[in-house]
Amino acid sequence: YSAKRARSGWTVYQAELDRGSPRRLNMVGELRQAVEEDQLLLHYQPKVDLRSMRDAGAEALVRWRHPRDGMLPPGAFIPLAEETGLIRPLSRWVLDRALSDGRDLAAAGASPGVAVNLAPDILLEPNLVADVVELLRAYATSPRRLTIEVTEGAIMKSPARAKAVLHALHELGVRISIDDFGTGYSSLAYLKELPVDEVKVDRSFVKDMAVNPRDACIVRSVIDLGHNLGLRVVAEGVEDEAALNLLRTWGCDVAQGFHLSPPLATEGWLRRCRGEADAFEEP
Numbered sequence: 001y002s003a004k005r006a007r008s009g010w011t012v013y014q015a016e017l018d019r020g021s022p023r024r025l026n027m028v029g030e031l032r033q034a035v036e037e038d039q040l041l042l043h044y045q046p047k048v049d050l051r052s053m054r055d056a057g058a059e060a061l062v063r064w065r066h067p068r069d070g071m072l073p074p075g076a077f078i079p080l081a082e083e084t085g086l087i088r089p090l091s092r093w094v095l096d097r098a099l100s101d102g103r104d105l106a107a108a109g110a111s112p113g114v115a116v117n118l119a120p121d122i123l124l125e126p127n128l129v130a131d132v133v134e135l136l137r138a139y140a141t142s143p144r145r146l147t148i149e150v151t152e153g154a155i156m157k158s159p160a161r162a163k164a165v166l167h168a169l170h171e172l173g174v175r176i177s178i179d180d181f182g183t184g185y186s187s188l189a190y191l192k193e194l195p196v197d198e199v200k201v202d203r204s205f206v207k208d209m210a211v212n213p214r215d216a217c218i219v220r221s222v223i224d225l226g227h228n229l230g231l232r233v234v235a236e237g238v239e240d241e242a243a244l245n246l247l248r249t250w251g252c253d254v255a256q257g258f259h260l261s262p263p264l265a266t267e268g269w270l271r272r273c274r275g276e277a278d279a280f281e282e283p
């Protein structure tokens with residue numbers, strides 16, 4: 001990974017950084033520094049295949065090791081990054097690091113693929129497809145090992161352009177996943193028009209599935225809908241054995257959640273891929 005490459009990738013316009021309060025400006029400055037000075041890191045949460053109970057991949061989740069405030073979750077800085085345009089260098093960094101870690105894991109004889117979350121603006125970034133091509137080549141990685149997670153909101157922001165970009169990525173062999181499925185304001189029509197490979201049932205439906213018949217009904221319906229469209233269905237936020245068993249009974253393909261594994265530091269994910277890991281907590 002080179003900071004120079006991240007900077008030269010997607011431009012941040014100064015005007016976007018100049019709005020707002022001194023405190024905000026300060027955080028914007030810190031965040032820009034974070035991207036340049038390698039204060040960001042990725043944790044990996046396994047996506048577990050429910051038939052084999054083996055890892056089908058992992059989702060890269062960004063964190064910021066803030067020099068003063070300690071480890072910050074994405075919710076504490078992604079919105080600011082999106083408002084200021086810093087999401088561009090940040091996303092470029094995430095893609096670069098996730099593919100570079102993926103290459104290291106493959107070299108260690110382990111690791112299925114990696115999934116990366118893309119913010120709405122990044123889906124519309126003109127350089128996105130070219131950059132993905134460049135990074136896949138740089139890390140000698142098969143496109144099949146990369147999954148892009150996008151939300152319904154990201155697609156609806158500019159459906160025609162999202163469609164073109166997702167088709168281009170899919171043509172390369174990159175897998176397309178719809179994240180937080182069921183929570184956005186969107187039409188189901190895009191499922192028919194877009195090259196979608198996977199839907200992720202949002203955690204809000206999975207959470208109370210065992211006690212709330214309406215949530216259970218929604219989850220089962222999404223599983224059936226996904227399967228009827230030939231998609232892989234992933235359930236997120238699986239926090240206990242009861243939820244896991246229901247999902248297996250209903251034929252859900254993949255699950256993710258604290259009950260299966262928290263997000264792991266790169267080293268923990270590597271050890272888990274090699275079969276060395278017992279129990280790891282998110283550091």
Ligand code: C2E
Binds near residue numbers: 062075118119
């Ligand atoms: P997401 O893509 O839906 O990611 C799943 C979130 O749920 C992660 O939170 C994960 O730690 C959490 N989670 C996993 N299993 C469980 C569980 O069993 N119970 C509960 N309560 N939570 C669980 P995290 O890491 O804080 O990420 C939050 C969101 O931030 C992500 O939601 C994603 O939308 C965004 N995000 C994360 N990394 C990136 C990134 O690199 N780029 C962009 N643009 N967004 C990111």
Ligand code: MG
Binds near residue numbers: 059117179
């Ligand atoms: Mg996600």
Ligand code: MG
Binds near residue numbers: 180200236
């Ligand atoms: Mg999600």
Ligand code: MG
Binds near residue numbers: 179180
């Ligand atoms: Mg979610």
